[in-house]
Amino acid sequence: MKIIAVYSSKGGVGKTATAVNLAHVAVREGGRVLLCDLDPQGAASFYYRIKPKKSFNRSLLLRGRFEDHIRATDYAGLDLLPAHFSFRNLDIALRDEKRSKKRKILADLLDPLAAEYDYAVLDCPPNLTVLSEHIVTAADRVVTPVIPTTLSLLALDQLLKLLKKIECQRGKVLAFFSMVERRKSMHVQLMKTYGGYPMFLKTFVPFMAEIEKMGITRQPVGAGGQQSVAFKAYHLLWQEIKQRGAA
């Protein structure tokens, strides 16, 4: 099982839309996918219309007793571990865990599911904490959406610093431009400046109303079977991620 973390310390860059749609694309290709909603806001769970069971919480997750809380989505092959409100303090709980030193708790938790799924896609909360360290350690690839703006690039820089600090391979980072508006000259300029770096994927995802409307439709783009523009963008993005060692 490959672990693909969709991560950025900055909020509003399109992490959840990316995780939700990449998971859906992977399943449409025949993969078996577990989407883990680690963000206490639970947006990925909301998009898939899944609520956690009442008995679920952070400590159950950390004790590895979360299999019973995985729920099927409406799409065959795609399961989801829903977010819980208690996940808001996941980083504090991780820091207090004795086994936290090696930053392998998340990897160890997902390991028993390796035979069940081809991919675990992690929708990560926007922060830069102990949880982030565990996420990037566990992930085979860290997919990070970058809006072509200064602050978003700053978040990428912080991610690279984090990797350096915890001695993780920089090569596992795959950045792509997200919510691109080509009419904005700054977007065009920054993409030109940074797009050539090897860590940047060639595919970018434009800003699209269709993606925003996922909040209303509560389903991934293209779920209706239509080959939408947004679906095609995520499809291309997934192909490139796979080519870069995630398959």
Added chain:
Amino acid sequence: MERLRQAVLACSADMAPPALLELLKGHGDIEETRRDTGPVVVYDTFDWRLYRRKTLALGSATALNLFSFAGEPLGSLAAPGGKRMFWWDAPASAPRDLLKEVIDVRALLPMNRLHREIRSFRVLNEDRKTVVRLALRSDVPTAATGADLDLSTMVVITELRGYQSAYEKLVRHCAEVGLTELDSSRWLADRVYARAARTPLDYGDKFRVDLDCRIGATQAIAAIGLHLLAEMETNRAGVYDDIDTEFLHDFRIAIRRTRSMLGLLKKQIPARQGTHFRKEFKWIGGVTGPLRDTDVYLLEKRVYLDMLPDGLRSGLDGFFQELEQRRLKELKLVRRYLSSRRFANLLNDWREFLGGEDSELFAASLKKPCRRLADRIIRKRFNSFLRGGAAITDTSPDSELHRLRIEGKKLRYLFEFFRSLYDEKILDQFIKQMKKVQDNLGEFNDLSVQEHLLSARLAGLSGKGRATVRQAAALGGLITVLAARRRRLRADFAALYGAFSAAENVELIKQLTQSPCQQAEEPSSA
């Protein structure tokens, strides 16, 4: 993680899908997601290789889908269409690998035809999230006459992870409205073979004729002979239509067993008829041999190519092209022999001899019980095998090993003919020991035959062109590899035979022939 459950329920004959849906609507919001309708062809090999592996192959207009008996999908392949399909007709994929492993060189043939309708539904919660899936399914076997036979509608309920209670509630509800739950481990197999023209597993199991110990030797000969005759007749059409190579293989094995029986039980059969049938079965065995030989080489094509380095492989192109052409000629000849008056007479006379009321077979004076006869011949053949094996040294000619192989084969056939009379546990234990030596001898013989043919081919090459040189190099390479393998087998023989001829196996034969007759005891203990 826990396996997801699936419940399969049958509606009563008077419950039509609309009425059923009305009943289920009381359960929650149900939405139809898909409707699949169309003809379905159920495929398997002639000898049920998929069925034995609890696998089903269902062909629709666009694909060949593999399922477990419980309906779990095992993969899908592009449908090739046509009356038969081999694994190599499918595009490279995991399902093709599965087919390759299971069906090997056999063709998939249509075993049953159905008209299927599947209506898929999802049950939604208050967020309009799917919490359980269900399908209404009707399969109507299309009989050969064209008349449709109806089977009642079924409901298949599938659990979704994390929504156990919704599943349990729906299954309960279905039971309450009068649906009956079926064996969920094999419901699809039962469904697709309901009212099929052939019954699954009606061919291809281990050779076995159930004999009663108290019958005379001639009755045993009749039972075994008729069983083998039925196998010849079963496979004859497949050989003629050239469906796959195994029809001829099985046809020839039935002939070889018949010839062996005629030889081994020679004294129990009237001499004149015995000589006649031995001659005639030798004839049909002989005339079908060259076709089988070309089949073997063509089936081994991939193995041969893998034996050679890349540079020499193209040298075999001409060799295999000629084999293909020769095969067509041989097939034509075999078809002629199978349609001949001589062959028809052989089968009719043989049937009459084995089963006719006034057959001379039953007029023979020897009425010895078949078990006593079997004991004697088995002991005799075993001793003969041991003598032959002990006489082989490192310097013995290859022909001695071939002779020993034949001796072993005869013994093996005896075990097959009279299997039902013996303690099968002891018998299988002995056969397991013997198999190691037989495999060595069998492979040794195959390699000798192949070397011989390739050498003859090499000697017959003429011309000076590049193609001839390439073919000569490739054939030379193959002969070298085969000869090296054959020498290794020869070197292994002494150790294998030494282990087989140990006192334990001699004791096993003693135990076997002294064990009580299996069927004679049954009536007295009943």
